[in-house]
Amino acid sequence: MRNAFEMASLRIATEKGAAVPWDDLRAIAGAEQVRSAGPGDRVAGVQPEAVFEPDSEKELAAALHCAEAAGLSVVPRGGGTKTSWGNPPMCADLSLSMARLNRVIEHAWADLTVSVEAG
Numbered sequence: 001m002r003n004a005f006e007m008a009s010l011r012i013a014t015e016k017g018a019a020v021p022w023d024d025l026r027a028i029a030g031a032e033q034v035r036s037a038g039p040g041d042r043v044a045g046v047q048p049e050a051v052f053e054p055d056s057e058k059e060l061a062a063a064l065h066c067a068e069a070a071g072l073s074v075v076p077r078g079g080g081t082k083t084s085w086g087n088p089p090m091c092a093d094l095s096l097s098m099a100r101l102n103r104v105i106e107h108a109w110a111d112l113t114v115s116v117e118a119g
Contacts, residue, residue, distance in 0.1 A: 021066040025052050028062045033100070041095050043075050044088030048095040051077075055100045057117075067094050078118065 025034045033055065037048040054060040067074045072093035079099075101117035108114075 021070045021072075022050065024066045025050075025063055028066070029054060029059045033059075037095055041077070043077065043092060043095070044086070046075075046089050046092045048075060048092035050093070051095045051097050053097040053100050057101075060096065060101070063094075063096060 022034060029052070033053045035051050035053075037051050039047075041048055041051055052063050054063055064074065073089065073091045074094050074096055075089050075092040077095050077097045098118040103117050105115040105117065106113075
């Protein structure tokens with residue numbers, strides 16, 4: 001029996017006529033960082049097929065490379081607020097969640113500046 005994520009992968013692969021790189025995404029960061037998209041992952045009413053949660057800039061770059069190579073449409077996602085603002089995406093195969101990119105890069109206390117990741 002296949003889970004919802006595998007079924008979505010099969011449906012996309014059939015529609016696009018090519019393999020979808022879900023296994024490549026799992027290889028980049030591990031299976032726990034790739035999941036099926038649920039109703040809470042909609043962006044302006046458009047449901048992505050999967051969500052990838054990179055843990056570093058390298059993982060993010062590698063995921064974008066995989067998605068581009070497979071011709072997938074990518075929607076970036078921050079905290080999930082204001083997802084109905086702006087123009088809705090025409091389609092969304094993959095949502096890139098920035099939730100794990102939540103670290104402080106640099107804190108220059110004397111200059112009152114902080115550099116942080118996107119999440």
